[in-house]
Amino acid sequence: MPITSPEKYWWKPADKEEKIWISIALLWCLVLTIMMPLMHLIGTQNPSVNPMKIRPQDYRTVSEAFIEKYKVGEEQGIPVVEPPDGADVYLRAQMWTWTPILKLKKGVNYKFHISSVDLMHGFSLMPLVMNFQVVPGHDNILNMTPTSAGTFHIICNEFCGIGHHTMVGKIIVS
Amino acid sequence: MASELVFRTCPITGKKVYAVTQNLIWINAVTAVVFILVGGIMAFLVGMTRWPAVHLLPADLFYRFLTAHGLNMLIFWIIFFEIAGLYFGSSVLLNSRLAAPKVAWLAYILMLVGAVLVDIMVFTGKADVMFSSYVPLQADPKYYLGIILFAVGALIGCGIFFGTLAIAKAEKTYEGSVPLVTFGLAAAAIIAVFTLACGAIIYIPTFLWSLGLITNLDPGVYRLIFWGMGHSSQQINVTAMVSIWYLLGALTVGAKPVNEKICRSAFFLYILFINLASEHHLLTDPTLSPYHKMVNTSYFMYLAVLASMIHALAIPMMVEVAQRKKGFTKGLFEWLTKAPWGEPGFPAMIFSLFIFGFIGGITGVVYGTEQLSIKSHNTWAMTGHFHATVVGGTTLAFMGLTYYVIPLIFRRELIGKKLAVVQPYIFGIGIILIALGMGGAGTLGSPRRHWDITFAQSVIPFSFDPAVIFFTTIAAIGVLTAVTGGAMYVGVSVLSVFFGRKMAANEAKLL
Ligand SMILES: [Cu+2]
Numbered sequence: 268m269p270i271t272s273p274e275k276y277w278w279k280p281a282d283k284e285e286k287i288w289i290s291i292a293l294l295w296c297l298v299l300t301i302m303m304p305l306m307h308l309i310g311t312q313n314p315s316v317n318p319m320k321i322r323p324q325d326y327r328t329v330s331e332a333f334i335e336k337y338k339v340g341e342e343q344g345i346p347v348v349e350p351p352d353g354a355d356v357y358l359r360a361q362m363w364t365w366t367p368i369l370k371l372k373k374g375v376n377y378k379f380h381i382s383s384v385d386l387m388h389g390f391s392l393m394p395l396v397m398n399f400q401v402v403p404g405h406d407n408i409l410n411m412t413p414t415s416a417g418t419f420h421i422i423c424n425e426f427c428g429i430g431h432h433t434m435v436g437k438i439i440v441s
Numbered sequence: 442m443a444s445e446l447v448f449r450t451c452p453i454t455g456k457k458v459y460a461v462t463q464n465l466i467w468i469n470a471v472t473a474v475v476f477i478l479v480g481g482i483m484a485f486l487v488g489m490t491r492w493p494a495v496h497l498l499p500a501d502l503f504y505r506f507l508t509a510h511g512l513n514m515l516i517f518w519i520i521f522f523e524i525a526g527l528y529f530g531s532s533v534l535l536n537s538r539l540a541a542p543k544v545a546w547l548a549y550i551l552m553l554v555g556a557v558l559v560d561i562m563v564f565t566g567k568a569d570v571m572f573s574s575y576v577p578l579q580a581d582p583k584y585y586l587g588i589i590l591f592a593v594g595a596l597i598g599c600g601i602f603f604g605t606l607a608i609a610k611a612e613k614t615y616e617g618s619v620p621l622v623t624f625g626l627a628a629a630a631i632i633a634v635f636t637l638a639c640g641a642i643i644y645i646p647t648f649l650w651s652l653g654l655i656t657n658l659d660p661g662v663y664r665l666i667f668w669g670m671g672h673s674s675q676q677i678n679v680t681a682m683v684s685i686w687y688l689l690g691a692l693t694v695g696a697k698p699v700n701e702k703i704c705r706s707a708f709f710l711y712i713l714f715i716n717l718a719s720e721h722h723l724l725t726d727p728t729l730s731p732y733h734k735m736v737n738t739s740y741f742m743y744l745a746v747l748a749s750m751i752h753a754l755a756i757p758m759m760v761e762v763a764q765r766k767k768g769f770t771k772g773l774f775e776w777l778t779k780a781p782w783g784e785p786g787f788p789a790m791i792f793s794l795f796i797f798g799f800i801g802g803i804t805g806v807v808y809g810t811e812q813l814s815i816k817s818h819n820t821w822a823m824t825g826h827f828h829a830t831v832v833g834g835t836t837l838a839f840m841g842l843t844y845y846v847i848p849l850i851f852r853r854e855l856i857g858k859k860l861a862v863v864q865p866y867i868f869g870i871g872i873i874l875i876a877l878g879m880g881g882a883g884t885l886g887s888p889r890r891h892w893d894i895t896f897a898q899s900v901i902p903f904s905f906d907p908a909v910i911f912f913t914t915i916a917a918i919g920v921l922t923a924v925t926g927g928a929m930y931v932g933v934s935v936l937s938v939f940f941g942r943k944m945a946a947n948e949a950k951l952l
Pocket residue numbers: 360361362363387388389423424425426427431434
């Protein structure tokens with residue numbers, strides 16, 4: 268019984284069935300173990316850029332400069348920004364907006380810098396459902412290439428206070 | 442001192458049950474049930490708010506009650522029950538007196554004061570920070586103090602467990618090796634020490650930060666160490682739950698492990714590798730390097746998975762062997778169809794194993810890969826995953842065990858046996874619906890910890906695929922079902938513990 272001490276010599280060889288099962292399980296675990304680095308090398312969707320630290324106040328400064336430089340309009344008080352091809356793109360999370368609204372081009376690679384100037388936020392690109400943690404003090408750097416045109420939304424999926432559920436941003440790809 | 446040595450002999454198992462141990466198991470288990478009641482009421486309110494058709498609570502109360510739900514269920518209910526389990530696994534199963542019962546009472550009081558302090562802070566709106574309380578989101582210092590007191594109490598409880606193991610060995614209260622269930626619980630307690638150490642490393646500076654004594658607390662580092670505690674505490678739950686599966690197998694069909702070596706080695710793998718899996722919470726974080734993430738998602742994680750795969754064979758196997766010995770040998774599955782499905786412990790064990798393994802385990806392995814974490818991180822699918830593991834798995838196993846602890850340890854006959862028999866079915870089905878509903882909606886992008894998935898108050902309008910509402914409705918039906926099952930559990934266990942017929946000293950009836 269599992270509630271009583273086992274017999275004196277319990278270190279016994281496994282039965283055939285047990286050996287088969289454990290071998291299959293181990294083999295499967297090894298396949299998965301190899302798949303992880305392999306997918307990282309041959310896969311195309313990886314969170315694979317080395318992250319950097321950036322102080323929230325510094326991030327605010329660079330993201331404001333980015334908006335200033337490439338602003339093309341405004342929508343409901345939120346700046347609309349169209350960066351040139353291949354530019355570094357700054358997407359700032361703060362309670363409870365994603366600033367700015369971005370206009371991007373299909374097929375062009377952009378280097379995203381996503382960070383927060385206050386609390387933790389969650390970048391969730393809809394309807395593609397691609398999610399990244401946004402941490403104040405850290406720059407989440409992602410190489411992204413839009414592969415289809417249309418309007419995409421960013422919702423916040425990390426609790427960031429009482430207005431968390433109103434935090435929606437926008438990316439327009441043409 | 443003499444009162445510490447008073448014991449009775451259990452007429453069913455022949456084990457010595459010391460009066461002090463019995464009282465400590467009683468108080469910890471009853472307190473656990475009080476917290477599942479609080480957490481369950483929160484579950485109902487939060488679940489009915491997530492459902493757009495009802496949308497019950499205003500936003501501030503939703504986030505507050507969601508915080509309370511997480512803490513009362515994931516921490517207070519489960520850990521109080523586990524401490525009761527540790528005292529059972531050491532003192533009762535080893536026929537030993539409990540080490541330092543007075544210190545064990547101190548541990549209980551620390552945990553209770555901590556838990557009550559946390560609940561007061563949360564319910565008075567001074568800690569709307571969610572279970573994870575990510576800095577720089579700040580709660581009242583007393584909130585962090587409450588968590589620290591609770592953790593210290595739990596750590597002392599683990600110490601009592603190890604002390605009792607040492608006493609039992611020194612006083613030779615058992616022969617040879619410890620029973621498998623005790624071995625599994627020891628693995629859980631070792632993991633608990635690591636977990637609580639991480640808790641201390643992160644909550645003590647956070648407490649000082651909330652007092653203004655520290656100004657620099659890196660949110661990225663907080664997440665890393667918080668999950669060293671937050672995820673590892675789920676590994677305590679896994680390990681304790683698997684031990685309870687073995688225990689329920691013994692209590693319901695008299696099953697005995699087919700190969701002790703295999704089972705114990707699998708527990709040993711948990712101790713070595715399971716904590717390293719905690720970092721999968723950070724796969725989309727901007728703090729770890731790609732190389733670090735790659736190593737973490739590969740062999741570290743899968744050696745812990747291997748241990749679960751071994752238990753997943755060993756437990757049904759021991760049940761099958763026990764049933765076949767009883768003569769249920771017809772065809773491939775007579776052992777299973779003729780199993781005691783009308784006894785609460787058996788369906789609780791099977792549902793727990795099924796929900797944990799097939800829903801919780803598979804989603805966990807899938808979402809724990811680097812690339813699919815991008816698709817699932819912080820979505821409601823994650824919530825679905827851990828409801829399958831912690832609620833469908835751990836909580837359901839604990840519920841099943843309760844129906845045996847009441848006659849065995851508390852010597853009371855169950856009130857409402859018929860309810861107890863259907864309870865695991867209702868609760869299990871509820872959790873399956875919750876996990877599938879959350880999983881479906883989350884896969885389509887529905888976020889976790891979100892008051893309004895229709896985004897009615899957003900400046901930039903956005904709406905989901907209508908299928909999200911469909912899956913949310915499934916989850917809501919699951920919430921109603923599971924809450925019903927939970928209420929049945931609380932009702933049966935509280936009534937039985939306080940008003941059940943007291944059993945005679947030699948009465949050997951289990952159910
Ligand atoms: Cu946010």
